[in-house]
Amino acid sequence: MKHLLWCSGNTLLNDDIVGADNCYLFDSKGNKYVDMTSGEWAAPLGHNHPEIVQTIKEQTEKIIHNGFSYLTPIVDEAAKKILDILDFNKGKCVFLNSGSEAVELGAKIVKAIVKKPLFLVLEGSYLGAYGHVGQRRNDEWYNFDFNKCSGCCFENGCDSECEILKAIPFDKMAGFIFEPGSYSGRVSFPHKCCIQTITQQIKKNGGLVVVNEITTGIGRTGKWFGFEHYDIQPDIVAMGKGIGNGFPVSAVALTQNTFERLEKCDFKHSQSHQNDPLGAAVALEVLCTIQEKKLIERGNRIGTAFMHELQSIAEQYSFIKEIRGRGMMIAIEFVGSEDDELGLFVFNKLFESGYFVNKRPHLNILRIDMPLTIPEIEVKNLLTCFNRIFNEISVLDIMQLNVTQTN
Numbered sequence: 027m028k029h030l031l032w033c034s035g036n037t038l039l040n041d042d043i044v045g046a047d048n049c050y051l052f053d054s055k056g057n058k059y060v061d062m063t064s065g066e067w068a069a070p071l072g073h074n075h076p077e078i079v080q081t082i083k084e085q086t087e088k089i090i091h092n093g094f095s096y097l098t099p100i101v102d103e104a105a106k107k108i109l110d111i112l113d114f115n116k117g118k119c120v121f122l123n124s125g126s127e128a129v130e131l132g133a134k135i136v137k138a139i140v141k142k143p144l145f146l147v148l149e150g151s152y153l154g155a156y157g158h159v160g161q162r163r164n165d166e167w168y169n170f171d172f173n174k175c176s177g178c179c180f181e182n183g184c185d186s187e188c189e190i191l192k193a194i195p196f197d198k199m200a201g202f203i204f205e206p207g208s209y210s211g212r213v214s215f216p217h218k219c220c221i222q223t224i225t226q227q228i229k230k231n232g233g234l235v236v237v238n239e240i241t242t243g244i245g246r247t248g249k250w251f252g253f254e255h256y257d258i259q260p261d262i263v264a265m266g267k268g269i270g271n272g273f274p275v276s277a278v279a280l281t282q283n284t285f286e287r288l289e290k291c292d293f294k295h296s297q298s299h300q301n302d303p304l305g306a307a308v309a310l311e312v313l314c315t316i317q318e319k320k321l322i323e324r325g326n327r328i329g330t331a332f333m334h335e336l337q338s339i340a341e342q343y344s345f346i347k348e349i350r351g352r353g354m355m356i357a358i359e360f361v362g363s364e365d366d367e368l369g370l371f372v373f374n375k376l377f378e379s380g381y382f383v384n385k386r387p388h389l390n391i392l393r394i395d396m397p398l399t400i401p402e403i404e405v406k407n408l409l410t411c412f413n414r415i416f417n418e419i420s421v422l423d424i425m426q427l428n429v430t431q432t433n
Contacts, residue, residue, distance in 0.1 A: 035387045036385070037385065039382065042055070046074050047072075048399055059377075060408070062383045064354075065272055068267040069268070069272045070244050070246065070325075071398065075315070082304070082308060085100070092303060097301060100303050104307065105277075107309075107313050108279050108309070111317075112263060114263075115282065118280045119277055120278050122276045122300060125264070126156060126159070127266075128277060129238050129240065130157040130159050132263075133236065136233075136234045136262070138288060140201060144167065144199050147168070147169055148169075148205065149169045149170060150214070151203070151205040151209055170194060175220050178220075180217055183222075183223070184220060184223035196230070204235065204260070206237060206239070206247075207255075207352060212391060213356065225256075235259075236263075240265065243269070244267070245321060245353070245354070248353025261280070262281075263279045264278050270309060270312065275306070321399065325354045326354075329355075329396065332409065345368060346358065347360055354394075354397075358394070360390045372412075372415055372416075375418070379411050
């Protein structure tokens with residue numbers, strides 16, 4: 027690519043992809059690849075899903091874009107669908123374009139309602155590419171490292187006298203922005219009791235809870251939303267990526283109580299592509315398709331079985347540190363945290379075998395985020411491929427050992 031600025035930090039494996047269908051990608055030379063990333067988690071229904079493509083065609087023939095002083099009924103219909111799924115009775119919803127915008131707006135709403143200086147966030151969370159949540163200034167954010175709780179048994183819930191939790195200045199917190207599972211590609215899940223205790227303390231002190239469902243929402247973790255694994259009630263839910271199945275649309279949903287508090291604040295937020303009918307129509311079709319075809323249940327079944335099989339394979343190889351996941355969000359962490367050489371090796375070998383997976387820079391971790399629609403044969407084929415590559419690594423290690431001993 028001579029004219030394109032490539033600045034994502036990720037490795038570019040192929041710049042010649044010209045077509046896609048479900049989990050399959052095609053280049054101009056006729057090569058076929060299997061996309062095990064769902065387009066970086068953005069396409070839970072797979073690429074070019076026919077019903078989504080048809081919705082886009084039909085809506086573009088009606089109206090694509092709204093102005094500041096008029097709306098289209100499809101937008102309210104899509105908002106109602108989101109609120110129904112969340113069980114946010116009498117809540118409100120707004121549509122934007124990206125996940126970063128959605129989380130930023132969620133934080134902006136919290137700051138408007140709660141006049142306190144700090145936000146609580148779990149260490150390692152990724153909230154957005156810009157704005158208040160992107161900057162994360164030290165004087166405005168309190169980073170809590172939930173790994174400090176790893177030694178706790180949680181048999182009776184969190185200890186009210188826990189020094190780790192007592193150190194959090196809850197009285198100064200405007201809100202808690204919770205990312206339930208991604209953590210900049212690591213796929214880590216804090217303990218349920220810990221999150222419930224933090225949520226309770228935030229609300230007890232008048233703060234609000236925002237969940238960032240950009241990567242964990244829309245069926246990715248085996249439920250509609252990642253926060254459902256924690257039995258908590260958020261005040262605001264930010265969603266993106268999967269809600270548009272590749273089309274750039276995001277949404278922010280507020281509970282009735284949150285909206286009523288916001289109404290008293292003379293709050294305003296305005297941008298050119300806010301509540302566009304095209305994005306709303308796509309979001310509505312994505313949600314309806316997932317619901318009607320029971321794809322979350324299918325994805326959870328396939329993803330859980332895949333992870334169990336992968337764990338069985340991993341037990342044979344000492345260089346695999348851990349397999350983690352929920353539903354269709356799965357990570358493989360390799361031994362060796364100071365460099366990512368082993369992860370890169372497997373990443374490149376998978377590509378040579380026709381698979382795209384996710385490899386975050388400077389992390390010895392691979393991510394698998396299959397679409398909910400993936401053919402099960404491709405899941406079995408990937409397991410076979412992993413086993414072959416892992417065995418190849420074992421042979422290479424033995425060869426290197428023999429050379430070292432000979433020298």
